[in-house]
Amino acid sequence: MQNEMITTPIGRAAASDAPLLRRLRKRPRIGEALIRGFLFFCGAVSILTTLGIVFELGKESLLFFQMPKVTLLGFLTGTEWQPTVGKFGVLPLVSATLMTTFIAMLVSLPLGLGAAIYLSEYASPRARATLKPILEVLAGVPTVVYGYFALTTMTPILRAVFGEGRVNIYNTASAGLVMGIMILPLVCSMSEDALNAVPRSLREAAYGLGATRLETAVQVVVPAALSGIIAAFILGISRAVGETMIVAIAAGSGPNFTFNPFDAAETMTGYIARISGGDVAYDTPDYNSIFAIGLLLFGATLALNILSRRLAARFREVYE
Amino acid sequence: MRANLFTADANDLRRRRARGSVWQALFFFATIIGLVALAVLLVSVADRAFGLVVVEDAVNPSTLADRPLEQLSGAELAQVLRENLRPARLRAIEREQGRLETQTPAELLGLVTDEIVKPTVEQSYYLFESLFQRGRIEAEAAVKYPGARLEFKAWLTPAFIQNSMSATPENAGVRTALFGSLWIIAITILVAFPVGVGAAVYLEEYASSSNRINRIIQTNIDNLAGVPSIVYGILGLAIFVRTLGRFTSGEAFGAGGGNGRTILSAGLTMALLILPILIINAQEAIRAVPNSLRQASYGLGATQWQTIWHHVLPYAFPGILTGTILAVSRAIGETAPLILVGASSLINKDPNGPFAFFTALPIQIYNWTTRPQAEFRNIAAAAILVLVILLLSLNSVAILLRNRLSRRTT
Structure with a gap:
């Protein structure tokens, strides 16, 4: 029975070759082509998203810069942001963003790198298997919860330590510190990937020369993984710049050109969230300014992301 | 009085070892800080919810x-x-x-x-x-x-989950917000899942990496994954709320009216937000399917789509599902885009469809956190517990499903 099934088509083919060849030729399949087309469209949605972002941000920003009181130079160098009285200098918002980002990186770089070194160079497989998932849970906590944590726990701690007179209820230090905790898992897991990718032979060579574990880790493995670590760090900065809820809740509302971490100041993202919180009317200076600041934010994070991916790619090339 | 060469070496070695153990302790400390932070965070929330x-x-x-x-x-x-x-x-x-x-x-x-x-x-x-x-x-x-x-x-009681928004903290609840979140997530999944898996299938199975357009699509997806969520909110405000307001308000379908600040706009914005993550996760799952499976299918005369539909996707499904649930849990906790798209925390009517105005759990938490009265902090903590329980149960479902399905395929 089985034998027959296999031989029959061949037997038929021997009878006449031409129809068989025609049958075996690749036929146009409309269904397959349609499916392929649909799948291509799915992929293209991402391109449309990017175009949509660039187009909308660009269009509304253009309207913003066409307003009589706004100049590009004034926007980029002005130190006062008060749209209601026609002062459109973005620096107070930028300085607050830089403050929170700087503080966040001050927390997440040493801790993230230290944790990555511990997990990849010191920890036993079992310790690693328990510690890593917990750090991943930290990465999954919604940012609004971090915001709550900053305002209700971190700020009172700061005020207790440095004095209520010096520390404002809303301040960039609290937001930045909590943001650092939020970014910690990202920096840690990306750095750890980079450290793990360093070939074993390098470590063994160092041990063979009599280096201790610390010397091997710090003088051999970390330098070898440096571009991957820097990539992790830059991605962390990009995440901090774009983070919204922590700063919207804990850093304060109202632009303030200051570099005092205990003062309230509003970041770019915080401003966007506050202005759009109510029903913002279309085509007003407020509405358009959201897009101008959004464009700045998008440009900055995009540049950081691309830089980070370039570095990470170069690092992979070296060892693969 | 010259120091003995060997004693000097021994001292040196001792010093190096000591330095080593100090730093090991520091590295361990850095790892533990994350865990301590997580514990403090959870405790401080529970501290205020009771x-x-x-x-x-x-x-x-x-x-x-x-x-x-x-x-x-x-x-x-x-x-x-x-x-x-x-x-x-x-x-x-x-x-x-x-x-x-x-x-x-x-x-x-x-x-x-x-x-x-x-x-x-x-x-x-x-x-x-x-x-x-x-x-x-x-x-x-x-x-x-x-x-x-x-x-x-x-503060976290059954009544808190059943009550809708109220001006007094004792009577306020998360019912409306919970329904709003569920509606948004339903729309997000309906849109993002087919499109995301479709894009992943296209990039992994059809697209050749030598083609320029495909390379651009891939790079573009990687970059979109890093765009801050608030920028997606701005996009949603400009496109879904404003430009397509006739459709998202339901006016074009003879329902609703009003403006485009609806559940539909929020769901679509969230779908765009999680799409890159979903695609990247699904791509990884599809890439893990052994090539022998595809070749066996082709060898039996199946077409490319038959191979994908009957062999590649079922094999990759547990991975795709896990990736999707991870992406969706991110969407549940996202707040910033919803603020932009126009969530209003003052709503106390259950949403009755995609064209309803809405509030959502994270929005409610944000709003209550920023109120000055202490009691609102208490119910914000209770709402956080609801959100965390929702996220945890979603993630447990993901893990259970993955274990169950992957046992069947292997």
Whole structure:
């Protein structure tokens, strides 16, 4: 029975070759082509998203810069942001963003790198298997919860330590510190990937020369993984710049050109969230300014992301 | 007096080893900090979601009847209501909820509490001070609020989940927000899942990496994954709320009207936000499918789509599912895009469809956190617990499903 099934088509083919060849030729399949087309469209949605972002941000920003009181130079160098009285200098918002980002990186770089070194160079497989998932849970906590944590726990701690007179209820230090905790898992897991990718032979060579574990880790493995670590760090900065809820809740509302971490100041993202919180009317200076600041934010994070991916790619090339 | 070469070496080695163990301790400390932070975060939320409260009643319940209110029958409770409420208020209640005689004793007891006794929380304490400093709190409450009683209150109760938004923290609940979140997530999944998996299939199975357009698509997806969520919110505001407002408000379909700040806009914005993550996760799952499976299928004469539909996708499904749930749990916790798209925390009507105005759990948490009254911090903490429980159960489902499905395929 089985034998027959296999031989029959061949037997038929021997009878006449031409129809068989025609049958075996690749036929146009409309269904397959349609499916392929649909799948291509799915992929293209991402391109449309990017175009949509660039187009909308660009269009509304253009309207913003066409307003009589706004100049590009004034926007980029002005130190006062008060749209209601026609002062459109973005620096107070930028300085607050830089403050929170700087503080966040001050927390997440040493801790993230230290944790990555511990997990990849010191920890036993079992310790690693328990510690890593917990750090991943930290990465999954919604940012609004971090915001709550900053305002209700971190700020009172700061005020207790440095004095209520010096520390404002809303301040960039609290937001930045909590943001650092939020970014910690990202920096840690990306750095750890980079450290793990360093070939074993390098470590063994160092041990063979009599280096201790610390010397091997710090003088051999970390330098070898440096571009991957820097990539992790830059991605962390990009995440901090774009983070919204922590700063919207804990850093304060109202632009303030200051570099005092205990003062309230509003970041770019915080401003966007506050202005759009109510029903913002279309085509007003407020509405358009959201897009101008959004464009700045998008440009900055995009540049950081691309830089980070370039570095990470170069690092992979070296060892693969 | 020259130092012996060997002793010098031994000292040096000891120093290097000592430095090594100091740094090992530091690295370990850095790892532990993350765990400590997580623990502190959870404890501080729980600390505020439970605790002692000072409650003051407008009318002392013992003056209403000769027995505790809980022991009264339905008829007696109705009698209490008739005696103590103004006739106009009584008529309003009967118009809204039906005649008093038709209601259950539990409902009547609720009415007596809300309308006559009117307990208000004068001050709330955190869980830990409630547990360890009860004496101090009792003394303080007795001085500041002489007529009030001190009771232990869990802010996270079944009523908190069933009630809708209210201006007083004691009566507020997350019902509307929970429904809003579920509606948004449903739309997000409906849109993002097919498109995301489709894009992943295209990039992994059809696209050749030498083609320029495909390379651009891939790079573009990687970059989109790093765009801040608030930028997606701006995009949603400009495209879905404003430009497509006729469709997202339901006007074009003869429903709703008003403006585009609806559940549909929020769901679509969230779908765009999680799409890159979903695609990247699904791509990884598809890439893990062994090539021998595809070749065996082709060898039997299956077409490319048949191979994908019957072999590649079922094999990759557990991975795709896990990736999707991870992406969706990110969407549930996202707040910033919803603010931009126009979530309003003042809504107390359950959403009845994609064209309804909405609020969502994270929005409610944000709003309550930024209120100055302490009691709102308490219910914000309770709402955070609801959100965290939702996320945890979603993730457990993901893990369970993955284990179950992957056992079947192997």
